[in-house]
Amino acid sequence: MAKLTKKQKEAASKIEKNKLYSLKDASALIKTIASAKFDESVDIAVRLGVDPRKANQMVRGVVTLPHGTGKDVRVLALVTPDKEAEAKAAGADYVGLDDYLQKIKDGWTDVDVIITMPAVMGKLGPLGRILGPRGLMPNPKTGTVTMDVAKAVQEVKAGKIDFKVDKTGIVHAGIGRISFDADKIVDNAHEIIQTLIKLKPTAAKGTYIKSIYLTSTMSPAIALDPKAV
Numbered sequence: 001m002a003k004l005t006k007k008q009k010e011a012a013s014k015i016e017k018n019k020l021y022s023l024k025d026a027s028a029l030i031k032t033i034a035s036a037k038f039d040e041s042v043d044i045a046v047r048l049g050v051d052p053r054k055a056n057q058m059v060r061g062v063v064t065l066p067h068g069t070g071k072d073v074r075v076l077a078l079v080t081p082d083k084e085a086e087a088k089a090a091g092a093d094y095v096g097l098d099d100y101l102q103k104i105k106d107g108w109t110d111v112d113v114i115i116t117m118p119a120v121m122g123k124l125g126p127l128g129r130i131l132g133p134r135g136l137m138p139n140p141k142t143g144t145v146t147m148d149v150a151k152a153v154q155e156v157k158a159g160k161i162d163f164k165v166d167k168t169g170i171v172h173a174g175i176g177r178i179s180f181d182a183d184k185i186v187d188n189a190h191e192i193i194q195t196l197i198k199l200k201p202t203a204a205k206g207t208y209i210k211s212i213y214l215t216s217t218m219s220p221a222i223a224l225d226p227k228a229v
Contacts, residue, residue: 069157070177
């Protein structure tokens, strides 16, 4: 195990061992323990009482964070020529079709979100082995396969994110930056937690929200009280 740096030890000392913090207190605390010289990402990890191996317990969805993610999301719109102007006007960083499909085949994936149209999905199928592992494959369930390309681009740019429970039953999501006011971190965290609660599978038994942790890029995790949230 790597040794903790002086700053990491100092940050850890400010977190009370075995204490479950309220969302408000955790959001304020995380700002005080962040010590990096860059604007760290603030992330949330929620452990759910589900078995992701079972289709009827898969938790996946989208949420629009009230204050965005604080990240400049790079959007690629794979659209037919008649939709290109619409996508560009909405703020897509890259717009096109066949030329970008070839770039992806050659290994280019320097984007955060890909938005496309139903008619184009057939061309994306063969690229699943490249896009899938990187979480870039468009999906109708997350609103990234749509005829309303402009709306999809605008929503992603405004802070819409998609999430999916991993094989260990945890949902990870970036919900802001250390430079955000604590209240904005609270609002964004609350939004995704409430969305997860609404998505609780009927097949899930027992405690649904098992644990919640708030962390930044370089700081130790802060445990939240699931009941309080």
